[in-house]
Amino acid sequence: MTRRCWPTAGCAWWGAGTAPTGSRPCAAGTPSRDSGSAGPRGPPMTPPWGSAATPVPRYKEEESRTASRAGHSAMLLRDAGGYQLVVFGGRDSSDCEVAGRWGKGKIHVESIHAPKMTEQLSRLVGSENGSRQAPKGLRHQSCTVVGPFAVAFGGETLTKGRDTVCNDLYVYDTRCSPPSWFRFPCSDRGQKRVGHRTCLWNDKLYLVGGFGPDGKTPCPEICVLEIP
Structure with missing residues (x-):
C-alpha cells in the first residue's frame, strides 16, 4: 500500500488507502422499497415505514433557534456547567x-478516548x-x-467568487476562556476537500471522500491526520 503525504503547516494528511469502487448488489429475493414489492416467498410486502402499525421517528422542534444555516457543523462540547451544542459555518x-445547554447529569455522553x-493538538x-x-463564510x-x-477541515467559502474549495485546518480550543480558533493553512491544492467526512477512531483522525479542488470530482482516498 502506497502512503502519500500532503503537508499542512504543522500537520499533514497521509493517504491510508482507497475506497472500493462500484456498488454492492442486492441479494436474490431482496425486496425493493416500493409498496408493491414481492417478498422472496409470498405476496407483496408492505414496508415498515409509514404504516399505521409502526410509529415513524421524527424531529420535534425545540424552543431555541439559530440563524438560518446550510452546510454547517454542530459540536457537542463540555463546559463548566455540563455540555453545550455549538454551531458554526453554513x-x-x-x-x-450556542443552540442548547444541558447541566451535569441531564445527558449521557460517551466520549472517545484519544490521549x-x-x-498532539x-x-x-x-x-x-x-x-x-x-x-467566516465556510x-x-x-x-x-x-x-x-x-x-x-476543508469545506468551501462563500466569500470568494473563484477557487472556493478550501484545505485549511481549524482547531477550536475550549480550554481557553473564551474559547479560541486556530487556523493552519496549506499550500497543496491536492488536499482541498468539500463535502467530505472526518472520523476519530483508534486515536487517529481519518479523512474520507468528498470532492476535490474543482468541487466536482469525487475523491477515493482515505487519509489520516499526522501531527509531528
Whole structure:
C-alpha cells in the first residue's frame, strides 16, 4: 500500500488507502422499497415505514433557534456547567452560536478516548495565537470533537467568487476562556476537500471522500491526520 503525504503547516494528511469502487448488489429475493414489492416467498410486502402499525421517528422542534444555516457543523462540547451544542459555518458570517445547554447529569455522553491526538493538538495550538472568530463564510466542512478540541477541515467559502474549495485546518480550543480558533493553512491544492467526512477512531483522525479542488470530482482516498 502506497502512503502519500500532503503537508499542512504543522500537520499533514497521509493517504491510508482507497475506497472500493462500484456498488454492492442486492441479494436474490431482496425486496425493493416500493409498496408493491414481492417478498422472496409470498405476496407483496408492505414496508415498515409509514404504516399505521409502526410509529415513524421524527424531529420535534425545540424552543431555541439559530440563524438560518446550510452546510454547517454542530459540536457537542463540555463546559463548566455540563455540555453545550455549538454551531458554526453554513452562512456568510463568522459567528458561533450556542443552540442548547444541558447541566451535569441531564445527558449521557460517551466520549472517545484519544490521549495521543489530544496531546498532539495541544502542542500544535500551543505555538500559535488564537482568535475568537470562527471561520467566516465556510460551509460543507468536516468537524470532529477530540477531547477539549473541535477539529474542522476543508469545506468551501462563500466569500470568494473563484477557487472556493478550501484545505485549511481549524482547531477550536475550549480550554481557553473564551474559547479560541486556530487556523493552519496549506499550500497543496491536492488536499482541498468539500463535502467530505472526518472520523476519530483508534486515536487517529481519518479523512474520507468528498470532492476535490474543482468541487466536482469525487475523491477515493482515505487519509489520516499526522501531527509531528
